[in-house]
Amino acid sequence: MNMPDERITGAQLMSLMYISRIVPVAIVFPTVAAVEMAQDLWVVSLIGAVLSVPILLPLLFLGLKFPGQTIVQYSQSIMGNIPGKVIGLILVIYWLKIAVDVIYAVGDAYTIAVMPETPILVFIILSAFMGAYAARHGLEVIGRISLIFMILVALVGLLVVILPFESAKLKNLLPVMENGVRPLLKPVGVSLAFYAQFVVIGMVLPYLNKIRDGVRFSGYALLITGILIILFSVTLTVVFGVTAKDLSVPAYSLARMIRVANFFERIEVIVLVSWTLSAAVKLALMLWASSLGLVQIFGIPNHYPLVYPLGIVTVIAGYLLFDNHMEFISMFLRSAPFALLMVVSLIGLLFIVALLRGKLRSPGGI
Amino acid sequence: MLNENEKLIRDSLGNSIDLSIRRLRVGESAEYELLIVHLQGLVDDWLVSNSIIQKATELSRKISSSGEIFQLLHDNLLAVSGLEVVAKADEFVARISEGYCGILVNGVADGLICSVSGGERRSIEDPISEPVVRGPREGFTESVQVNISLLRRRIKDPNLWFEKRVVGTISKTEVVVAYISGTANEKIVQEVRDRLKRIDIDFIQESGQVEELIEDSPLSIFPSIFRTERADRAAQALADGRVAILTDGSPFVLVVPTGLSMFLSSVEDSYERFYFGSFFRLLRILSFFISLTLPSFYVAILTFHHEMLPTELLFSIAAQREGVPFPAIVEAIMMELVFEVLREAGLRLPRMIGPAVSIVGGLVLGEAAIRAGLVSPAMVMVVALTAVASFATPAFNIAIAARLLRFPLILLAASLGMFGIMVGMFTLFVKLVAQRSFGVPYLAPFAPLVLAEWKDSVVRAPLWTLNRRSSLVAKRNNLVRQEPANKPLPPDSINGQSDES
Numbered sequence: 001m002n003m004p005d006e007r008i009t010g011a012q013l014m015s016l017m018y019i020s021r022i023v024p025v026a027i028v029f030p031t032v033a034a035v036e037m038a039q040d041l042w043v044v045s046l047i048g049a050v051l052s053v054p055i056l057l058p059l060l061f062l063g064l065k066f067p068g069q070t071i072v073q074y075s076q077s078i079m080g081n082i083p084g085k086v087i088g089l090i091l092v093i094y095w096l097k098i099a100v101d102v103i104y105a106v107g108d109a110y111t112i113a114v115m116p117e118t119p120i121l122v123f124i125i126l127s128a129f130m131g132a133y134a135a136r137h138g139l140e141v142i143g144r145i146s147l148i149f150m151i152l153v154a155l156v157g158l159l160v161v162i163l164p165f166e167s168a169k170l171k172n173l174l175p176v177m178e179n180g181v182r183p184l185l186k187p188v189g190v191s192l193a194f195y196a197q198f199v200v201i202g203m204v205l206p207y208l209n210k211i212r213d214g215v216r217f218s219g220y221a222l223l224i225t226g227i228l229i230i231l232f233s234v235t236l237t238v239v240f241g242v243t244a245k246d247l248s249v250p251a252y253s254l255a256r257m258i259r260v261a262n263f264f265e266r267i268e269v270i271v272l273v274s275w276t277l278s279a280a281v282k283l284a285l286m287l288w289a290s291s292l293g294l295v296q297i298f299g300i301p302n303h304y305p306l307v308y309p310l311g312i313v314t315v316i317a318g319y320l321l322f323d324n325h326m327e328f329i330s331m332f333l334r335s336a337p338f339a340l341l342m343v344v345s346l347i348g349l350l351f352i353v354a355l356l357r358g359k360l361r362s363p364g365g366i
Numbered sequence: 367m368l369n370e371n372e373k374l375i376r377d378s379l380g381n382s383i384d385l386s387i388r389r390l391r392v393g394e395s396a397e398y399e400l401l402i403v404h405l406q407g408l409v410d411d412w413l414v415s416n417s418i419i420q421k422a423t424e425l426s427r428k429i430s431s432s433g434e435i436f437q438l439l440h441d442n443l444l445a446v447s448g449l450e451v452v453a454k455a456d457e458f459v460a461r462i463s464e465g466y467c468g469i470l471v472n473g474v475a476d477g478l479i480c481s482v483s484g485g486e487r488r489s490i491e492d493p494i495s496e497p498v499v500r501g502p503r504e505g506f507t508e509s510v511q512v513n514i515s516l517l518r519r520r521i522k523d524p525n526l527w528f529e530k531r532v533v534g535t536i537s538k539t540e541v542v543v544a545y546i547s548g549t550a551n552e553k554i555v556q557e558v559r560d561r562l563k564r565i566d567i568d569f570i571q572e573s574g575q576v577e578e579l580i581e582d583s584p585l586s587i588f589p590s591i592f593r594t595e596r597a598d599r600a601a602q603a604l605a606d607g608r609v610a611i612l613t614d615g616s617p618f619v620l621v622v623p624t625g626l627s628m629f630l631s632s633v634e635d636s637y638e639r640f641y642f643g644s645f646f647r648l649l650r651i652l653s654f655f656i657s658l659t660l661p662s663f664y665v666a667i668l669t670f671h672h673e674m675l676p677t678e679l680l681f682s683i684a685a686q687r688e689g690v691p692f693p694a695i696v697e698a699i700m701m702e703l704v705f706e707v708l709r710e711a712g713l714r715l716p717r718m719i720g721p722a723v724s725i726v727g728g729l730v731l732g733e734a735a736i737r738a739g740l741v742s743p744a745m746v747m748v749v750a751l752t753a754v755a756s757f758a759t760p761a762f763n764i765a766i767a768a769r770l771l772r773f774p775l776i777l778l779a780a781s782l783g784m785f786g787i788m789v790g791m792f793t794l795f796v797k798l799v800a801q802r803s804f805g806v807p808y809l810a811p812f813a814p815l816v817l818a819e820w821k822d823s824v825v826r827a828p829l830w831t832l833n834r835r836s837s838l839v840a841k842r843n844n845l846v847r848q849e850p851a852n853k854p855l856p857p858d859s860i861n862g863q864s865d866e867s
Contacts, residue, residue, distance in 0.1 A: 145796060266675075
């Protein structure tokens with residue numbers, strides 16, 4: 001399969017990972033709904049960030065081992081034709097599922113927080129359009145816009161984390177882990193399920209202009225997202241205390257608390273807008289990855305004509321799958337462990353088989 | 367034979383009244399005939415009479431053959447700088463209509479073509495579309511020769527090269543590609559040549575028409591070719607490694623490759639001290655965004671997001687809007703349209719009436735509209751601020767892009783609030799990121815992010831820190847403008863002693 005002449009930089013890879021991970025945190029934060037006690041939230045975020053490293057490492061290793069090949073391609077060269085294609089197809093469906101989650105989350109957030117009278121379909125269609133429009137322009141464009149939006153989102157994120165200090169009560173953080181470690185399992189799983197979405201960089205790595213940058217910059221991405229999510233969890237808890245758990249759009253509610261000098265207030269719409277922009281980038285990345293994946297499975301020459309049809313598929317799925325916010329969140333929480341398990345086992349399988357076969361083919365290799 | 371040629375020339379040029387054919391007899395006994403052909407008004411009459419006709423009449427000695435006359439004329443007699451020999455009749459006629467003077471000798475098949483271009487030209491004046499407070503006042507003129515000389519006077523490097531190409535089957539317009547060899551990226555120069563070669567049209571008379579035929583994104587609302595009327599701007603662009611395209615008959619010179627940041631900068635940024643330059647650049651970026659989005663934000667906030675305004679302001683705006691019969695979007699579109707009409711009207715009027723239109727239109731109409739309760743004062747303020755902000759954009763064509771995009775953004779804002787504006791801006795942003803100008807990304811220092819180049823695009827860093835040319839534009843292995851550490855130092859140590867001693 002010939003690669004189109006597109007290249008992205010390490011910093012752009014970092015921004016793509018950052019945005020993919022921040023989007024499910026920044027407005028709809030399903031991990032919040034998963035924790036039993038809000039005080040445990042930051043612990044969960046910390047553990048999730050640390051445990052994401054072993055998911056990411058084999059992925060990067062495979063990317064380095066098969067330069068110029070996407071995960072869909074090297075799963076075929078590792079597992080053989082048919083099993084590899086099955087793995088690829090599973091991944092494509094997984095990415096489309098993420099895309100569906102993202103567009104529903106956008107529509108959900110807007111209908112809950114800003115414009116309750118507008119039908120959710122409007123937001124779903126328009127966000128799918130934004131994602132598909134960007135995906136249609138290729139990875140280079142997605143990478144470039146994501147780097148700019150990363151800066152924007154990071155700035156807005158810092159504002160949201162720092163500025164609500166007036167309403168913060170530090171003693172809200174206590175008691176931590178009141179009921180021991182067991183209740184942490186489920187939320188950590190949810191948090192990790194989001195980190196598992198990093199499997200999409202298996203499609204991005206071959207487009208890096210310097211493949212060695214991949215390791216370094218994905219490390220930065222993990223570090224930055226981890227720190228920001230932990231900070232965000234802490235702020236959420238100190239501001240809202242135990243009630244944080246019941247918020248449907250936590251970051252939005254957090255932004256509502258901002259009130260500085262009787263002037264700088266009501267910036268929640270800005271938060272929402274910057275989050276939606278990054279959601280569109282994530283959507284673009286997922287649509288791009290799944291269309292490219294489909295092409296590489298079925299050997300179609302060009303993936304661009306697939307982007308808009310896939311966008312339509314996500315619109316239909318997003319509209320039909322969920323009825324309301326509660327259903328969306330609970331469905332997500334129930335599916336998260338399976339998604340996590342699937343990604344971990346797929347990566348593990350590819351990694352181990354590559355290790356075995358690689359050793360068989362070139363003694364002392366790897 | 368000469369008679370046949372004369373008839374041929376007269377027939378080809380339709381015996382036009384500006385065709386001047388002078389028949390001369392030369393030689394000891396005037397036995398040889400010459401034909402001197404040119405079009406009046408295109409040539410320098412003084413040159414034709416003194417350097418050609420007078421010289422030819424000096425041929426009164428003994429001459430053996432007509433070939434010798436031709437040789438004598440060609441080798442030493444004609445006092446013109448450009449001289450060439452053409453063999454074909456249609457080429458001869460074509461050169462005559464381009465403004466050359468042609469000479470035919472009876473009995474010789476070839477014709478001589480002398481360059482004696484002249485005629486009336488506009489003198490070099492202030493560039494009226496790009497005025498500056500501080501800086502050179504030379505603007506390009508309609509003559510490509512004058513424009514070339516303007517550039518050559520500013521860049522005395524022998525590596526400044528000009529390449530000519532003729533475009534337009536009827537107009538035969540001279541289009542000149544200028545670049546500094548060794549500084550400009552060869553790939554871009556070659557791309558310019560290729561695209562000019564592809565032009566196949568009958569008539570060109572403005573560089574804008576050339577621009578439209580060689581653009582990267584012909585359908586994009588944002589121009590992907592920069593144009594300037596200022597000689598210093600074009601010279602600076604050449605020194606940066608860009609390529610200039612001069613069109614005969616147009617005072618606007620095209621510059622490629624370009625990017626949004628170039629459209630938002632002015633030459634003056636580099637002439638005034640860097641604090642001012644930086645401040646004005648930031649201000650222009652801000653006002654560009656204002657001119658693009660302010661009315662749509664206003665409409666979105668009034669229609670959907672009242673909570674974004676402080677309560678007192680919201681009350682005062684609501685009180686103003688009490689008697690206004692229209693929703694915010696109708697108000698906004700109406701006022702914006704009125705303003706666009708006013709601007710267009712003021713622009714096309716003779717200079718004496720222009721101000722009257724802006725006074726009657728702007729002041730009287732705005733005031734009366736508020737009194738009549740058609741629009742709210744806040745909306746008038748928003749529209750006026752938008753207009754002023756769009757005037758702060760130095761390049762006219764990019765300001766028009768913002769003006770046009772305002773309307774779809776207002777519609778989106780009125781239907782979907784902030785979400786609508788965001789959809790519009792996101793789509794626009796993707797489009798701009800994907801756009802290229804001769805291979806160089808349009809939003810270059812922002813997306814792709816090249817932080818090193820922010821110091822001469824977002825701000826204007828001190829000149830002694832701008833050590834390198836833009837690697838996106840200039841040739842990669844020749845980027846050094848100056849050695850680092852060029853910062854001027856106070857001359858404390860001139861005499862090897864400090865002030866205190």
